[in-house]
Amino acid sequence: MSGIKVTQLGRFPDVKLIEARRFEDARGFFSETYSQRAFAEAGIDIAFVQDNQSCSADKGTVRGLHFQTYPFAQDKLVRVLRGSILDVVVDIRHGSPTFGQHEKVVLSAANGLQLLVPIGFAHGLVTLEPETEVFYKVSNFYSAANDGGLLWNDPALGIDWQLATTEPVLSDKDRKHPLLADLPHHFEI
Numbered sequence: 493m494s495g496i497k498v499t500q501l502g503r504f505p506d507v508k509l510i511e512a513r514r515f516e517d518a519r520g521f522f523s524e525t526y527s528q529r530a531f532a533e534a535g536i537d538i539a540f541v542q543d544n545q546s547c548s549a550d551k552g553t554v555r556g557l558h559f560q561t562y563p564f565a566q567d568k569l570v571r572v573l574r575g576s577i578l579d580v581v582v583d584i585r586h587g588s589p590t591f592g593q594h595e596k597v598v599l600s601a602a603n604g605l606q607l608l609v610p611i612g613f614a615h616g617l618v619t620l621e622p623e624t625e626v627f628y629k630v631s632n633f634y635s636a637a638n639d640g641g642l643l644w645n646d647p648a649l650g651i652d653w654q655l656a657t658t659e660p661v662l663s664d665k666d667r668k669h670p671l672l673a674d675l676p677h678h679f680e681i
């Protein structure tokens with residue numbers, strides 16, 4: 493049975509940690525990392541339309557916190573091909589009892605864990621090793637006009653990124669996102 497194991501990530505019922513079976517032998521391993529059938533059988537029936545991959549040369553690289561707004565809002569299925577990340581999700585659904593709260597989890601090539609980040613959550617990561625490669629499927633196409641963000645180190649979020657230094661490697665864009673208090677009501681429940 494190739495099935496997947498699905499568990500909830502912390503306080504967020506809709507954020508799922510997914511473990512796909514690894515068939516190990518003397519050569520290494522094989523894994524069906526994504527199967528529309530296995531995911532649907534586990535209650536995850538999302539039509540992914542685009543695959544993304546990023547490589548970060550340095551440990552301590554922060555990417556995020558990102559989301560796309562409607563009509564290009566995206567669910568994301570994130571995994572690590574090489575190295576490891578601390579993956580962070582923040583509930584940005586106004587009206588949610590957990591609005592502004594976050595959960596985080598280590599995803600690595602070694603643990604093979606995947607994270608399903610649904611629409612309504614901002615997503616970010618910090619690399620824990622050099623040359624870390626992240627792969628993720630998304631349920632809507634890229635739209636620069638709908639590219640949203642939240643400031644990674646907003647004190648109101650209280651995220652411990654476990655950085656060895658105070659300054660991460662960061663894009664100029666990621667230095668300029670709004671604070672949670674100033675975030676427009678892109679998502680509401």
Ligand SMILES: Cc1cn([C@H]2C[C@H](O)[C@@H](COP(=O)(O)OP(=O)(O)O[C@H]3O[C@H](C)C(=O)[C@H](O)[C@H]3O)O2)c(=O)[nH]c1=O
Pocket residue numbers: 544546555556558559615616617633634663665
């Ligand atoms: C996301 C994306 C970007 N691009 C272009 C736009 C920029 O010229 C360049 C780098 O984009 P960006 O700096 O937004 O890439 P990251 O900082 O890795 O952001 C991503 O990583 C964080 C963790 C996320 O969760 C987002 O899905 C995603 O925004 O690729 C595209 O052409 N298509 C795309 O789907």
